[in-house]
Each structure stands twice: as structure tokens, then as C-alpha cells.
Amino acid sequence: MDYSISEIAKIIGADSLLPAPDSKISRLLTDSRSLTYPSDTLFFALETSSGDGHRYVKSLYDRGVRSFVVSGSFSCPDGLQDANVLYVESPLVALQTLAANHRRRYDVPLIAITGSRGKTTVKEWLNQLLQADIEIVRSPRSYNSQIGVPLSVWQLDEDTALGIFEAGISQPGEMARLREILKPEIGVFTNIGPAHSAGFESIEQKCQEKALLLDGCRSIIYNADDPLISGCVKTAPEMIGWSRTNSEAPLYVCDVARGNGRTEFRYIYIGGQSAVLEIPFEGEHELENAIHCLAVMLLLGINQETIRQRMASLTLVGTRLEVIEGVNGCLLVHDNYTSDFN
Template sequence: MNAEQFYPLFLQSGKVTIDSRKIEQGDIFFAFSGENFNAAEHAEKAVDAGAIAVIVEQQQFENTERNIYYVPSTLEFLQAFAVYHRHQLDIPVIGLTGSNGKTTTKELIHAVLSQKFNVQYTSGNLNNHIGVPLTLLSIKPEHEMAVIEMGANHQKEIELLCSIAQPDLGYITNFGKAHLEGFGGFEGVIKGKSELYDYLKSYQKTILVNEDDAIQKEKTEGYAHRITFGTENSDYRFDLMTQEQFVGLQYQGIQAVSKLTGIYNFTNLCAAAALGLHFGIDFENIKEAVESYTPTNMRSQIVKRPGKTLVMDTYNANPSSMAASLQNFITFEGSKTIIIGDMLELGEESEEEHRGILELARQLGFDQVITVGKNFRTVNQDTEAFESTAELMDYLKEHPVRSENILLKASRGIALEKAVDLI
């Protein structure tokens, strides 16, 4: 079985899935296996549930009469098949990576481009070596454009994802202190994320550049195929504007205010707007997209409660994004409490980075600083330092937060959102 032979079945399918529990009529099921599971055992059940084809990597489960096919590696076949499908697509594919703001930027770009085009984009956080192929395979004939988010925690990963997604246009949101352990330090982050630039340059594709970012500017200097924003000499220039806790942008006298908090989201808005203008969308329509977009994914999400404003930013955290969140939150009017959780995957720099964030929090002068996680507990000797969210929740039952504004910021693994109902 190869990609070309399998493609006619794919064209009949509803979607591709790797979850045997969510099989629907007409699906194709890719059965993965690991140390503690073997999805191929569910191949026959998947067909019974409506799957029109199943890919397995154990030959004993093959049954060609029921369209259950053996391949040496489910992962490698999924990736190769996604590449084959990519070659059939005649639409612009936008690749997106960066240390912070990838998902928010992806959703903003989708919102803006959808004003004119039928756009497919990465669902949720399907941005890795499995998620990118699944996103590509979700692109249907009716789609006119695609936005593919690419995540990475080590070098050569973006290179692999580019070889699969083969973007026509790419954007790196920023270079920050994320996944330092896997990348081997900040210089490793720059090198790893820049693999997107390397791919785009090698194929003479287009790069979107924030010229206010010194690293982006340096890495793309002199390259012919650029769309730029940020400075007076850029292709597109936007002015920052704020309204209460919310951030927006202005272009040629037209203002658009988002439902996002944090000045750090200004460049995310600019990137989406620049792409919209590049693809011929009027700024009035871009304004509509920006103002209609509502964050619901625990990223810069504002939740209003009686007498309180909660800022939910609990999907991920690293030193760069944490510092930006604290500096933004201190500008809120009224009393302020921060509940900050561990930043994961920092390796040998973990203690130093957590200490630096704690010192920043104290310098900024918040009314209350609460930390959660073993890494913060190591550097925080105060009474309001907890090793887990469960410990925090026990504390909050007896000691409710009194501040008018409350920030929750942590890596996903800390699960700070569980404490929201107690705030």
C-alpha cells in the first residue's frame, strides 16, 4: 500500500482520525501503537463503526477485504500521505511558528482571511509531527487557503514540519525563552525556529516580517520575498491603541479594538491585519474580524465575575510570555493579585528563570503574589507558595482572593484553570 494507491479511498472519506473512540461514518482510521496501547486491536471495530479504511502497522491485523491495510509505520505513512495530499492542493498554505502567541495569531489570521476566503486552519493544538499531517488531510476541495501552526521543542522539528506542510508563506511570531531544555538555550531557540525561514528561502517563498523585531529583521535582511509591518518604511504600518484592558490597532484612521488583553497581542493583531491587506481584504472587514474574535482558549482570555476581572492565560508559559503578562497586568486599574505557576521545560535554567520572574513580580508591586508548583516553591519562601493546584484550591476555600483583578498564568501542566471556580 502506498499513498497513490490509497488516495481514492481518502477522496471518499469524511475525515482522518487517530482516535478509535470517535469513529464516524466514512472516516479513515490510522491506528497508532505505543508502549501501553495498540490501536490496531480496534481495527475491525472501527470498520464496524463506519470507517471506510484502516491503516495498521502490525501485519496480523491486516484484512484487505475490509480495507484494513498494513504499513511498516503508521506515523511515516500518515506523514507521507499528507505530503501526497499537499501536492494535490493548489491553494496558498501559510506556515506559522514562534515561541509565544502562535495559537492566538493563527486564530486571528483565520478570522481575518475568512472575511474573503474559505480557510482551513489548525484545530486546537494539533501542531506537531502528527497534528500537522492531520491538519493537511482536513483540507477539502472547497477550501481556498490554509493556516498551519507548527510547534516545536527541539531543533530540526520545524524543518520536518515544513517538509510536510510545504508552506507558501511563513511567519515567526517571536523568539522567546520557551522549551530551553529541548532547544539547548536561547540561541538554540533562534536556530530551531529559523528553520521556517530556511525552508521558505530555499524555495523562494514569502516571509511575513515584523520589522520591530530585531531578530526577524536580521534573519530576513535582503531577502526579496517579504511582506513587512511595524516601521514607517514597512509595507504596512499600524498604530497601537488600547481601550480599558483591551488592545487594538489603527490603520489609516480606522480603529479596531479586540477582546484580547496585553500589549504583547498588538503584534499578533498586526500580523493578521498585514496578511489580510496583502490578500486584498479591506480594513473595514479586518476591523470586523478583529472585533468579533473572542478568545476562549485560556490565552489572554478575560473572564468577568461580579466585582472581579480574571485574566486567564493558563495554556502555556515561559519566561518571555510570563514577564510580558506581568508587565501588562500591572497596568490594570484597581487592586491586583497574580497567581503564577511553574514554567516547564526550562532545564538547567529553570531555577534562575523562576527566581527572575518572582523578583519581577515583587518589583512591580502587586497586592498579592501567589505561586504554584515545585519550581516556584524552590525560590519562594513566602506562605502563599504551593506545590500544586490542589494545594492552592484547599487554601482558597479558606482564604478567598479579595482583589478586583486576578491574573492566572502558568504552563499547561499546572492546570491553574481548575482553581477558577474558587476565585
Template structure:
């Protein structure tokens, strides 16, 4: 990026307190430790830390400018821009910067599968375009603005992951990223503690289309009942992907082959074989969304499908490790009921003994006990051989599993340490172990312990 300090001030309606308005900003940082020469430092006020304290240090590190919503000492060199709210100013600058480019922007949202779908869409589009994509899961009110600043003159298209957990957040992200195309993966119960009902979640997610133009397209998962019900109900062009006959992009002949998933994509009478290095029907739906976006943007489908053959899961997103005679499925990044069911399907596609280590799913509010119970029932129905739960809420999974299949062995643990101790005594060569839980449960600690075991 390359904008002047004066442009940045104008973009956010700020007042330049000092500094040369003609100097250039070449990057934006909210972490003072990452400031480099040319940075615009945006100090955010958190519950525990006010980053305004670090403004002097950022100028010593070469920052070109800093925003401030508080009185601070003027630097010997560099610019200060006064704003009412630094977070809002960051978002305003990002929105204005994004509009300097006329490239297609594809927004990705949904209760489950955003990050994987983002990766697959970017991969499919890379068969023709130079792509800028969200790094990691920078999908928040801060992450999306920072992502916008990664667009430059070499970018042909941008794939932007957009998450939300509160009312009004998606509308703000849509104003910032202004996606002209979007994918809505599904509607689950993630963040229902804040949003109260799935209907509210759907309404909030649909704000991703707020900036749609006549040429815009929304890609929807036709296998999700709430999204399927939108067929013919929306005032803009929609495309449905899924396994039903009526879907615009349909997957058929789904088969597991040597740790990969093969399927045939059917669209308007044509067929495209796809071999995806990922497991599970949910991954097939993600791949269909990627192929749909690719064709909408005139990428050759054969080339897009070939690009998907190079997909690699991100860390803690269903990574499969072979170690010491064990197969470890590391899906520890996060968890929701739909994601847990999908992960259990993957686990139960493996031979030999299948062990599910499932920790609390957070932010489920009043439905928490019920959703954990149902996931336990699903674990038993899917063919799990041993269920290990971690945390107070997850104990209901053991209850659900036992109700469905009284013979299923269950171990209820209060902590990761207790689960690790149990697994050390229980695991045998040949076992397949799925590890999954909400980010706040830190189940990656269990994965690390498993990978260090010596059989």
C-alpha cells in the first residue's frame, strides 16, 4: 500500500496534529512490536491495555504516523492524527482504501468452514488470478480492515473471510470489504449465546450482501436446510451447491480414496472429476463453493479443479498426523456442533479403533447442555469406539453417547492434563484419535502431547 498521511487523515475525518502531510504510509499496524518504517500505528484500547502507551516507541521504530484518540506528546518526527475512536478510524481508512481498487472481492462467511472455504476459493481462483486472501483467520472487526491493506496493484481478486458474533458486526464488515461476490457456508449455533436464535444468525450473516451490485452473486450451501429455504426468496442472483439434484453445482459419486475424497461436480449437464486431499462431505461442499466462484469469475473449471488438488489444511484444521503408530486428527482450532459432527464423520471413516477427544463448545448459551448431549449421541451413532470428554459442558456428551449406545466406553475429564494422562495409559498402536474443542479450551495441548508420545 502507499497513501499519504493527508489521505489517511481525510479517509477517517481525522485532524493532523503534526507531521508532513505529504509523507507516505506503506503499511498499517495495530501491534506496536510489528511497526516498521512507513507504518501507520493504530493504538487500540482494550480491557487490560491501552496501546496509546506505546505510541512513542513506534515512532522510535520508524512509524510514519499514528492515530490517537487521547492527548499524547507530539513526536520529534512523524505525524499524529487525532480521531474520536481509533477502531472506527481504522475501519474507515480500510473502507476508503479498498475502494481505490476495482477488483472482484469475494466475502466468505458462515457458522462453520469459513477458513477452509476461503483457502479453497483462493486456490481455485489462483488457476487464473493473482489472489490476495485473508491470512489465518483474520476475520474480525480488526482483522478485516488489516486484510484490506494487503491489496495492491498486483492483486487481481481478493478473498476475504468475514466473521461475526454480535449484532451489527457483519454490516460493518460489509461496508469495509464491499464484497461483490460471497459464499455463505451454513447456519449453525455458533455465537447463539449472543445472537439468541439461528434466525437471527441468518439475518446477520446475510448483511454480507449489503453492498451487492447487479452483477453480484451469492453462493449458498443447498444441503443446509435454512439456506435451502432461501431458494427463490432473495432479490439478487443466487447459486446453490450441494448433493441434492436441484443444486446448481452438485457433487455425486463421492468416494474416499487413500485419505482423499473423490467426487464428480455436475453443472448444467457437464461433469468435472475432483480429487480433494481432504476428508468429509463438508469438505466437498466447500470445494463446490470454490468451483462455483471460479466459474462465475471465468476460471476454467478443469484448471480450478486441478488447483484444488494442491489443497493443504491450515494448522489445527483437520490436519492428519501419523506418529508412533497413531493417527492423530488435529482439529483443535475451534468447535461448534456442526463442526464436531463433520469431524466425527471423518474420524469414523478410518479403520481400527476410533477415539474422539472432545472438549467444551463455548458460546452456546442456553442450548449448551442440549447441543453437547446431541453431539455425544452423534458420536455413538457414527461409530466412535471410545469417547473422551474434556470440561464441564462436554460431560453431557458422555451422557448422550451412553443413552444412545450403553456399551460405548466414555471417560469424562476435567482438564487437558487429565485427558492426556488417561490417553497415555489407554492408547494402542493403530488407534485413530480426533482432538477437537473450542479455542478457549486449548486442546492443541492434547495434540502436542500425543505427537510427543513414544510407542
């Protein structure tokens, strides 16, 4: 859906200079290096710990961009008389407000995934498992931050039947903003661990903050064998707390056998539905991620044979590759993974 720049100004509550109020916007930009189609792009001049987007307004104008969201204290450079400039208190809040408004225009079910590890893998595996049946929009790569989530949600359109998005946080207060943007119907809490905990007083506080994403969900999927997560997750109409130790759990996983690069396991679901599945991995983390995906598929009513066939064909997910503009005109290909002992 295209928005007019005047419509966007109203949504985000901006003080505006709009020489072309009917300009159509279909693309949002926060990184000047990612510019592709300048004529229908709206640039948000974000101020972060690593840079200030206002520095790139003039260069983007010279490359064809004509619509900008800037801080109220920003002094527009000379020569931008025909540019649409929206002045706000915080360009980041404006981006989030616009994304939340966009989300409300599409009454489609949305799966939101949080946790310390496995978010991107679960999201990508769910796409692999479900894309043959339903039109999916999902977070690009690991777009799960205060900036990444609104940019991801902007992809929703009239053809979307299901959204699958990640949500990650680095300090208290952030998850409530992401929940307001996403408004998920199904919430998945993958796990909790010490990675990325610098902004929290304790792992308990981090778990509670992440669990805020699930407030208001119709269905919640989580590892019921983890007492910390079980204690943080609030009740919902459908609670799928899976377990490998409690045969009375809504989803019980047992008889796990590994070998030759594969893992076989049996599951028993609500009402006694049972089957044996195989995934092409031996790792414990891969099994956990697969169980979360299994729970989603069972919740959506996918039949057992389809689940069996598609689980056996899952493929690895690459999650950490970035291309970064370096000094002296070079590009840095940055490929890393959080390999703490957990």
C-alpha cells in the first residue's frame, strides 16, 4: 500500500513542510547505503550510538530522495526547497508509530518469536514448513530490533495471509514497544540464557521483559521444562507448553534417538494425537527449534503426514552475515555467531 506523505505526517503527528503533499511513499529507509528507489522512499534520520542519520539528508537528496523524517532541532541545509520534511521529536518513535498504524490496517494472524537464541532459525524454518500453503511475510534476516521490527512490519500488504516476525531486546522497556507494533496472535518463547544480558539487572528480569511480547496472544508456545520461562509466561486461551519430561504436557516429546546426522523422536499432542518425526540434524538446539515449529504446525492444524515430510527436509539457516561500509571506500563482510558456552 502506498501512503501519501501528507497522510504519513498526520499519522506520526509531524510538523511538516510539504511542497509536494501528494507524493506517494512505499519504501522506508533508515540506512543510506540501502537506497534503491529514491522517488518513493521516506528516510528516517535516526540517531544511534554509532551515528546520526541527519548527516546523510543532503547526500540522499542529491541521489533523488525527496521525503525525510527529521528531529525538530535539525536545521535543513540549503537547496532542499522542494523536499518534504517532517519534523518530529523522535524519528525512531515516528517510525514505530507508522509501523503500528500499518499493522492495524491488515487483520492477518501474526506469529511473534522471542528468546535468547534460535529466533531466526525458528522463523526461517516456519517459512520453509508453511510457505507451500500460505502467503507469508517475515522478518528479513535478523531484523528484530527497535528499528528492524517496524521495517519488517512495513512489508505487510493485501496479499499477506500470515506474518512471522522476530522480537529482540537489549534493555527494559523495549519489548512493550515491539508488542504494540506487532500485536501477535501466536507467541513463541524459544529459550532464555545469559547472552546479550548487559542491559538487565538479572536473567529473571530479562525473561520477564521478553515475556511481555506474549501478553494478549491467543496462543503461547514455550518450553515448559524451563522453570524460569514457565514462571514468566502469563496464561492465554491456548497454552502449548511442550515437555520432554512430563507426559501430561499439551505436547510431549519422547523416545529421542540420534545418529548419522539425524534425530528421530515421537510426539504426543493434545487428545492423544501421536506420530514419529525425523529431522536432518543431531544437535540439541536444532531439536528444540524443531519442537517449537512442530507446536506451531499442530496449532495451525497441519496434518501429520505433511508435518513428517516437511520436517525431514529442513535445511540449515545462515543468520549472521552483514556487509558493512568500511573506511577508504572498502566493504567489510562480517560473518560471526554468538558462540558462548551455553
